[in-house]
Amino acid sequence: MTSGRAGDQVDRPGIRGVPPRVLVLTAAVTLTALIAAVVGLTLPAGLPVDDPLPPPARYAIAVAVLALAQLARLRFRAAAGMVSISWGEAALIICLYLVPAGWLPSATLLGAGLAWTVLSLVGERRPTLEIVRIAASLAAASALAVSVTTALGRPMLAAPTPALAGALVAGSVTYLLVTAWLGGVTLGLRHGVPIGPPLLAALRGKWLMFVGNVAVGLLVVVLLEIDPRWLLLLPPPLWLLQQTYRHRLRVGQERRTWRAFADATAALNQLDERGVATAAVTGALTLFQAELVEVDVARGDGRWRRYRGDPAGGLVDREIAEPAAAEPDEHELVRPLTVGAVPVGRLRVRFPRSAPPGGRERDALAAFGEALAAALHDAATHRELRLVTARSSYEAVHDPLTGLVNRVALLSKGDQALRQLAHDHPVALLLLDIDQFREVNDTLGHAAGDQLLRLTANRLGALARNGDLLARLGGDEFALLLTSVPVIGDRTAPMAYALRQAREIAERLAAPTEVAGVRMSVEVSVGVVVADAGTADLTELLRRADIAMYQAKEGGGSVAPYDSTRDAASTDQLALLAELREALTVDDQLVLALQPAVDLTTGAPTGVEALIRWRHPRRGWLSPVDFIRPVENSEQLGTFTRYVLDKALRVAADWARAGLDIPISVNLSARSLLDPRLPVEIAEALRRHKVPPHRLVLEITETVVMSELEVIDEVLATLRSMGVQLAVDDFGTGFSSLTFLTRIAVDELKVDRSFVIRMVDSPEAAAIVRTTVGLAHELGLRVVAEGVETAEQRSALAELGCTAAQGYHFFKPMPADKIGAVLGTLLDEARPNVFPLRADGAS
Structure with missing residues (x-):
């Protein structure tokens, strides 16, 4: 088996373009082959004395057989060249039988050299160095094969036996592996590719012919041993076998070619x-x-x-x-x-x-x-x-005259920038309008107006800081969004910073310049609006900045801040209500934050207040302060109330299944009590979630209880008759805290956090708390102190006789999936001193 020459590489030095590494390999193999040939010829021949063939004749037959085996080679393409496979193994076996083993290296060197010289003369033109390398490689391989065979047996003129056949097969395998390896190494060194692919390709194409070669070689040895005349019958079968080999190689080559073609085109x-x-x-x-x-x-x-x-x-x-x-x-x-x-x-x-x-x-x-x-x-x-x-996309979001982003891009990128900031991070929007721009257009022409706009855009671009967003809105209006407003404790600091920036910009733009050959000063009116990133979108900020800009024009100054008292059409609440409508249709925006109240004596939980939080997708986390008032004044109050009650009762039902008999409190809006259908809706929700009515506590404010509307009394009476508990929230802050309890029967009073926070230092606040606790004892009501944040406040409440409290000192509001474990732990650790949910004469 031999590798074909892969062509000249003119960018690599060597003899006729042959890489030096190939030259070294050729020299080493040639030297090995010559040494093996000389040594082999000096070894004793061991021919019989009565041999009918003289030694030169036997040697000539061996040379002829080895040459014929190379002439009858088959070729196929492999990585970086052609691979030739021949009848070398068959010739090796035959010659091992015919001549002394030591003669084979020299006979192979001579026979292969003659064969490849003939092939070069009649077909492919090969350099002499290439023919020497091929002949030397085959001779070296035959030398190793002879060594392996003679180590296992003595094949010359020996009768075929299984042991001798094994020795001949071992020698043939050695010959196959050595020739394949030398061919792969040559291709690898010549082209700098791994030897694995050509080596595997050669072995894959050779294995079937190798088996046939060994079989043919052994068959010839047997026929020579029986009667050499039988050899006359071999040429036709050998020709058919050669054609079979050629067909198989061609089919395999075409299959690989089409597979490679499909992969290459794909x-x-x-x-x-x-x-x-x-x-x-x-x-x-x-x-x-x-x-x-x-x-x-x-x-x-x-x-x-x-x-x-x-x-x-x-x-x-x-x-x-x-x-x-x-x-x-x-x-x-x-x-x-x-x-x-x-x-x-x-x-x-x-x-x-x-x-x-x-x-x-x-x-x-x-x-x-x-x-x-x-x-x-x-x-x-x-x-x-x-x-x-890309050009269309760029033009869609950029102003063609100045290259700045346009209104569409400002709204999109601005809203994206707001979403990336913290909810309470201040941002500022500056809206600039060029004064007397129409006069420039009318007097100097539109080309001068365009020049003025480009000049203004360039100056604004030089003044903008990293992270700011500058845009031309159209006409002579520009907008600058400042996202790096310093965060300082003083709430007025962001507006002061934005006003300083606006005045600096106005002063820098007013620097004299030349437009269309006329020296002029560019004066602008700037409207400034500052807001937290999570409280408004860019559309709303632009609307407010536009109002501020016209305030600047009307006031005669160059800069004016946004004044909400002069804004009669705020859209923020409208946007918030629209967003709330969407939030009520999903389950992952409005979430409960649950805060337990604990017994100050036993540590056991006495109830849990359900607070609502809004996980707004753009504004971030919103507390009830941010959205409850607009909801109470809208038509969505009923839907909102039912949504919160449903979530709270779902949690209470989970507690019941876990063996936690603890009431849950839900704040009720004053307007909700004006709906006579409220008791029916609450009863249906309790039935749906299988929650007993006494496990639901509705918290109402004193202002609700003090209302004299008859429908409110009827709603509260119906709820109480159902077994639903009522609690008065923020007790002590109303106008008639001590007289309303004679009208409405309730179960619990909740002391407002403002008194709890001040009670340690304020005798007046402590007196109100003491009075509230005493009143609750007299009326048989539970009393819960809200907003307890320190151990000192807890101790003071206990001394005043308050039995339950809630606040950050005990627990912060927590999600529904965590509070169950907390309640279970509190119940397990509490001393056996549990008060009934509806007190009968005791707090």
Whole structure:
């Protein structure tokens, strides 16, 4: 088995382009073969005395057999060259029987050299150095094979036995492996590729022929031993076997070629020129087993770019002049790449000198070139489409005159910037309008007006800081969004900062300049609005800044802040209610925050207050202060109340299933009590969730209880008759805290946090708490202190007789999935001193 020469590499030094490493290998193998030949000839021949054939005749027969085995070789393409497989193993076995084993290295060197010289003269032109390398490689392999065989037996003129056959097979395997390895190493050194692929390809193509070679060799030995005349019957079967080998190799080669063609054309499915060209180079190297592939790409602007690769994995690309038409030599194929009549490039494939292209390669190159041309055309079309799309996208969000972003982009990018900031981070929006801009247009012309707008845009761009967003809204209006407003404890600091920035901008813009040959000063009116990032979107900020800008124009100054008292059409609440309507249709925005109240004596939980929080997708976390008042004044109050009650009762039902008998409290709006259907809706919710009525506590304010509307009394009475408990929230802050309890029966009083916070230092606040606790004892009501934040406040409440409290000192509000474990722990740790939910004469 031998590797074909893969062609000259002019960029590598050596004899006739042969790499130095291949020269070293050739010299080493040749020296080994010569030594083996000389040593073998000096060994005793061991021929019988009565041998009918003289030694020269036997030697000549061996040379002839070994030469014939090489002449009858088969070839197929492998990585970076052609691989030749021959009848070498059969010739080896026959010669081991016919001549002394020591003669085989020299006979192989002579026979293979003669055979490859003849092949070079009548067909492929091979350098003498290449023929020497092939003959030496085969001779070295035969020397090792002879060593293995003779170590296991003595085959010369010996009768065939199983042991002798095993020795001959072992020698043949050695010959196969050595020739395959030397061929793979030669290709690897020549092209800088791993030896694995050509080695495996050679073994894969050889294994069936190897088996046949061994069988034929053993058969010839048997026939020679029986009667040499039987050999006359062998030529026809051997010819058929040769054709079978050739057909199998051709079928395997075509199968691999079509598989490689499918992979190579599929890899061309790229969207960019470089991806297509790189895939084409890589695919063509594999498909054609080429030593060099060039893809020249013609671009729409007349430039050309060349992508060049070789089997070593190197890929380079560079700008080139338009390639001139040149006649390719016999070792390369060149195909122009066109789509219709439009040239898109050129494909050049250089084949190894030992494997020039044939008709099959020309057909494959034509088909591959068509696919490549279409892929390059598609990539160029896609590139143009990307450029057009990018240009259209840019023009859609940029002002064509100044290059600044336009109103659409400001709204989009501004809202995105607001969402990335903390909910309470201050931002400022400055809206600028050029004064007397119409006079400039009317007096100096529109070209002068455009020049003034570009000048203003350039000056604003120089003044904008990193992170600011500058836009031209249209006409003579510009907007500047400041996101890096300093965060200081003083609430007025952000507005003061924004006003300073606005005045500085107005002063810098007023610097004299020349427009259309006229020296002028650009004066602007600036409206300034400051807001927290989570409280308004850009549309609302622009509306407020526009109001402020007109306030600046009307006031005669250049800068004015937004004044909400002069804004009669705030849209923020409208937007908030619209967003709430969407929040009520999903389950992940309005969430419960649950805070337990604990017995100050036992530590056991006496109840849990359900607070609502809004996880707004843009504004961030909103507390009830941010949205309850607009909800109470809207038509969504009923839907909102039912939503919160449903969530709270769902949690209470989960507690019941876990064995936690603890009431849950829900705040009720004053307007909700005006709905006579409220008791029915609450009863239905209790039934749906299977929660006993006494486990629900509705917290109402004193102002509700003090109302004299008859419908409120009826609603409260119905709720109480159902078994629902009532609690008065923020007790002590109303106008008639001590008289309303005679009208409405309640179960619990909740001391307002303002008294609890001040009771340690304020005798008045402590007196109110003491009075409230005493009143609750007298009326048989529970009393809960709200807002307990310190151990000192807890101790003071206990001394005043308060039995339950809630606040950050005990627990912060927590999500529903965590409070169950907390309540269970509190119940387990509490001393056995649990008070009834509805007190009967005791708190």
